[in-house]
Amino acid sequence: MSTNTDAPKALRNTGNYIDDRFHLAKTGEKNLRKVFPNHWSFMLGEIALYSFIILIITGIWLTLWFKPSMAEIVYDGSYERLNGVAMSEAYASTLYIDFDVRGGFLIRQIHHWAALIFVAALVVHMLRVFFTGAFRKPREINWLIGIAIFALAMVEGLFGYSLPDDLPSGMGVRILQGVILALPVIGTYLSMFLFGGEFPGEDIITRLYMLHILLIPGILLALIVLHVLILWHQKHTQYPGLGRTDRKVVGTPMFPAFAVKAGGFFFLTFAVTTVMSGFVQVNPIHLFGPFTPTSITSGLQPDWYMGFMEGSLRIFPNWFDFQIAGYAVPTAVLVPGLVIPGLIFGALAVWPFMEQWITGDKRHHNVGDRPRNAPVRTGLGVAGVVFYGVLWAAGSNDVLAETFHISLYWTTYFFRVALIVGPILGFIIAKRICLGLQRRDLETLEHGYESGIIQQLPSGEFIEVHREPSEETVSVLESKLEREKILAAQRSVTIDQHGVESPESRSLVGRLRAWLSHWYTKDNVSFEGAELHRGHPPEHEREEIERRRPPGAAEHPGRERPGRRQLRPGLCHAGERFPTGLRASDRAGRQVGPPPAARTKHQAALSRPQHPSQLRPPPFSRETRREPQNPPGGF
Amino acid sequence: MTDNTTKHDTEAGAGPNERVIGTPSSAESDAIVAGAADPHPQREHDGPYPASETHKHSEEEQRRGEKVASLWFTIAFLAGVGFIVAFFVFPPEAIADPQIGQYSTMALGGTLALSLFGIGAGMTVWARRVMPHYEVSSPYDELPSPPEEKRSFGEFFMKGADESGFTKRPLMRRTLLLAMAPLGIAPIVLLRDTGPLPGDKLKHTMWEQGMHMVAEGTHRRLRAEDLENEPGGMISALPYVEPTPEHPHGLSLNEQAKTSVILIKMPENDWKPGMTQQQLNWTYNNIVAYSKICTHVGCPAALYERTTHRILCPCHQSTFDAADGAKVIFGPAHRPLPQLPISVDDEGYLIANGDFPTAVGPTFWDAEKGD
Numbered sequence A: 001m002s003t004n005t006d007a008p009k010a011l012r013n014t015g016n017y018i019d020d021r022f023h024l025a026k027t028g029e030k031n032l033r034k035v036f037p038n039h040w041s042f043m044l045g046e047i048a049l050y051s052f053i054i055l056i057i058t059g060i061w062l063t064l065w066f067k068p069s070m071a072e073i074v075y076d077g078s079y080e081r082l083n084g085v086a087m088s089e090a091y092a093s094t095l096y097i098d099f100d101v102r103g104g105f106l107i108r109q110i111h112h113w114a115a116l117i118f119v120a121a122l123v124v125h126m127l128r129v130f131f132t133g134a135f136r137k138p139r140e141i142n143w144l145i146g147i148a149i150f151a152l153a154m155v156e157g158l159f160g161y162s163l164p165d166d167l168p169s170g171m172g173v174r175i176l177q178g179v180i181l182a183l184p185v186i187g188t189y190l191s192m193f194l195f196g197g198e199f200p201g202e203d204i205i206t207r208l209y210m211l212h213i214l215l216i217p218g219i220l221l222a223l224i225v226l227h228v229l230i231l232w233h234q235k236h237t238q239y240p241g242l243g244r245t246d247r248k249v250v251g252t253p254m255f256p257a258f259a260v261k262a263g264g265f266f267f268l269t270f271a272v273t274t275v276m277s278g279f280v281q282v283n284p285i286h287l288f289g290p291f292t293p294t295s296i297t298s299g300l301q302p303d304w305y306m307g308f309m310e311g312s313l314r315i316f317p318n319w320f321d322f323q324i325a326g327y328a329v330p331t332a333v334l335v336p337g338l339v340i341p342g343l344i345f346g347a348l349a350v351w352p353f354m355e356q357w358i359t360g361d362k363r364h365h366n367v368g369d370r371p372r373n374a375p376v377r378t379g380l381g382v383a384g385v386v387f388y389g390v391l392w393a394a395g396s397n398d399v400l401a402e403t404f405h406i407s408l409y410w411t412t413y414f415f416r417v418a419l420i421v422g423p424i425l426g427f428i429i430a431k432r433i434c435l436g437l438q439r440r441d442l443e444t445l446e447h448g449y450e451s452g453i454i455q456q457l458p459s460g461e462f463i464e465v466h467r468e469p470s471e472e473t474v475s476v477l478e479s480k481l482e483r484e485k486i487l488a489a490q491r492s493v494t495i496d497q498h499g500v501e502s503p504e505s506r507s508l509v510g511r512l513r514a515w516l517s518h519w520y521t522k523d524n525v526s527f528e529g530a531e532l533h534r535g536h537p538p539e540h541e542r543e544e545i546e547r548r549r550p551p552g553a554a555e556h557p558g559r560e561r562p563g564r565r566q567l568r569p570g571l572c573h574a575g576e577r578f579p580t581g582l583r584a585s586d587r588a589g590r591q592v593g594p595p596p597a598a599r600t601k602h603q604a605a606l607s608r609p610q611h612p613s614q615l616r617p618p619p620f621s622r623e624t625r626r627e628p629q630n631p632p633g634g635f
Numbered sequence B: 001m002t003d004n005t006t007k008h009d010t011e012a013g014a015g016p017n018e019r020v021i022g023t024p025s026s027a028e029s030d031a032i033v034a035g036a037a038d039p040h041p042q043r044e045h046d047g048p049y050p051a052s053e054t055h056k057h058s059e060e061e062q063r064r065g066e067k068v069a070s071l072w073f074t075i076a077f078l079a080g081v082g083f084i085v086a087f088f089v090f091p092p093e094a095i096a097d098p099q100i101g102q103y104s105t106m107a108l109g110g111t112l113a114l115s116l117f118g119i120g121a122g123m124t125v126w127a128r129r130v131m132p133h134y135e136v137s138s139p140y141d142e143l144p145s146p147p148e149e150k151r152s153f154g155e156f157f158m159k160g161a162d163e164s165g166f167t168k169r170p171l172m173r174r175t176l177l178l179a180m181a182p183l184g185i186a187p188i189v190l191l192r193d194t195g196p197l198p199g200d201k202l203k204h205t206m207w208e209q210g211m212h213m214v215a216e217g218t219h220r221r222l223r224a225e226d227l228e229n230e231p232g233g234m235i236s237a238l239p240y241v242e243p244t245p246e247h248p249h250g251l252s253l254n255e256q257a258k259t260s261v262i263l264i265k266m267p268e269n270d271w272k273p274g275m276t277q278q279q280l281n282w283t284y285n286n287i288v289a290y291s292k293i294c295t296h297v298g299c300p301a302a303l304y305e306r307t308t309h310r311i312l313c314p315c316h317q318s319t320f321d322a323a324d325g326a327k328v329i330f331g332p333a334h335r336p337l338p339q340l341p342i343s344v345d346d347e348g349y350l351i352a353n354g355d356f357p358t359a360v361g362p363t364f365w366d367a368e369k370g371d
């Protein structure tokens, strides 16, 4: 095989030209060697990034024809159905993009679909970061930047949706104006200044246009670049697994493999967006007609990411509206319009700091938590998702009522109750599930996993053979110990070794904190001191182990992970491990072993318990220990 | 600090065996069953990352991968050409027809998507089936700087700050900050002319005594009898104005957004006791006019259910009782829809008897205050 260590002349010249001016050889190499851990969930952020790029490309193209003007004209154009109808130039120019510019309809749809995908990818990406604790130190700042991106993306989408000045888009603007008007004292002023007078005025689209194509994308671009730079500097978190520690990241290097994979993924994202845009209609403004403040159709639905706002406006009752000396404070507008989104974004923003305060955990974290190992956080996250989901569903209550023939008002009552009960139930159930999974993990650690092989003992008794989990699985399961240790360390800060509380912890705040800290961890299943049990290996294999073990020596000294050893007394001495060559497939059915080819071979051998000599375990195979793969059950 | 995987063997905690993951260290002599794809497990690795082994695909497999990738790239090329062809197949005159326009969108979207997909799929095959497969480990950067570095920085910075006099010369510092203040406010001041002050604009509409009304979307002035023949029992109406050159078809959107009313014919005995005498006086022959603009956040409350006399706003489902002064009976709105006093003129045309008594549209801070 030839080795190309000499770059072709043209490349070398270019490289030299650049390096002569920027001195980049070392930095360049360093960055090309950057390591990216492999997991499907890391692609969520990529999808968001790529959708943003698609939005910019298509958005710039749309500006070539779109006219951000509210001047009223009478339509006389290609789309005959609306000839003679009065409309704004903005709406007419959007019709022009649809029916006169070739590919215009497609590009508009790509722009819209990419916006929907962009915000969706942001949300799922954010949930991934939340549930794995990837927001913890040192990544809190990047978490905050992410939230700012999310909030701005919503506003950006709302303003974009408003530009074509069709009926639903104008209604969106009307609702926005209604919410602004509700602000105590300054509401009417703000509205007048934003709209250049009363609603709708003649300026709002021009102004939203500036915000949509210049100011907000500019800020978004800056924040996204910053987000990626910080990520680049701090590197990705990774899921627990063999060799993955808070000090070492394991994954695919940037060059060449990751670059090609990521490039390919950009095209795939673009392709999916395009195919949706070509075949699934979104926002057919020509069917909606131009905006007038006096017409409306029922069953209006905003873009999905505004659905939760719509829902909260729908279900929040007017019971708390009040007046101060005759001045109105319409809480039924202010709470859903401002307080609820404020709460959602506010809670997201403070959580990393809150959790740090509760747990006292100020360390750096590079290995993500498995959600089950942080049951309270996971429970709270699920509660938040349910809260958002209920609001979102309530945004379609009329459609639901229509579809299921329920009284409209009952759907509202239902959602009001669900908004309070749902998150509580969500929390309890999610936490229970986490604890159950913890127990199962402990079981797997201590007793191995059920192999599905039944064996008859000499005594005549039948047992199911338990296999020891692979080293990879063990290291994933054990990641919990690290967590336990950190949380325990915090508790010893408030209560010193003599059992005396520090004065700080006796104050009211201190007590609250101690209580929260207790609440945060109290139900966890402790793995401390778990003994790795060999399960019930088949008789002959037990002998085999004894025979193979070199006296007193760990089999693979190089495999030891310093710094973790003391964490697991009595657990996992590599030398004692049952040398399984088989493919562990954990009970969730995920495969955690080596490639299928090898697996089926071994499984075949195992699933047919024939003559004992045929049950001999396969020769110790290294690759079962570490294969480029995802950790078992990242979620 | 670099990410070079070889240069960190001394790194605390990095361990002695930093190398391509999945490769045995030379000390290990166990029999190796490397990835099924790797026929030469012990071969010196010659890639960019120091490793004795990677999960390399056999030459034969690589060749197959190359073929598949090239096939995808070829498909992408053809689809890309197809896109350009599709662009010219549908001329601008043709896409004016929504049906043909849709075909054009599908043809363009399909070919473009296929072309993009081909490139993406080809690259993925390239990465997975041609390139060797391995993982590399590399240390995370040690984040807090060592104390000496921090101390040195702190000292250096404070010396510089002292030297500049910024800390020692408060007069200069304060006047500088003072100088900045008006400049900070200037951009906000400059926004002043984005719009007029609200004044009492939001509290009044153009309705006035004696104004005729037209059904929305027409120029036909309404008579009281028009409501008798209206099957829904409801008509949306606007004030009648002579067409102007500026607004050949009547009112500006601003005016429509405030003056829009719904006229409802109520059966004689259906008024609820909640209606005051004044409110009844504002009706004519059991015809009542309410503002159509919802007092929640301003959607048109355009749905009327004749049997229950309910006016429903489709946006957030505020429901108003037309027989009871349009009081809110359900939903987030708080104020009743303002009632427009009406009567008829000598010729039997419906007219307004003045403006709304309260502000129309979304509730704002001083909406319920008098002038």
Ligand code: HEM
Pocket: A052, A055, A056, A058, A059, A060, A062, A063, A066, A094, A097, A108, A109, A111, A112, A115, A118, A153, A156, A157, A158, A159, A160, A161, A162, A163, A164, A212, A213, A214, A217, A220, A282, A283
């Ligand atoms: C995060 C970024 C963005 C989001 C979420 C977004 C979202 C949207 C949405 C939902 C629409 C309505 C599309 C429709 O009519 O169906 C729209 C319209 C539009 N966007 Fe964007 N956009 C983004 C960035 C941009 C950028 C960077 C530009 C230009 C430089 C741009 C230019 C336009 C234009 C000109 C329109 C009006 C044309 C039309 O509606 O057909 N957008 N945007």
Ligand code: FES
Pocket: B294, B295, B296, B297, B298, B299, B301, B313, B314, B315, B316, B317, B318, B331, B332, B333
């Ligand atoms: S605008 Fe009418 S209910 Fe909200």
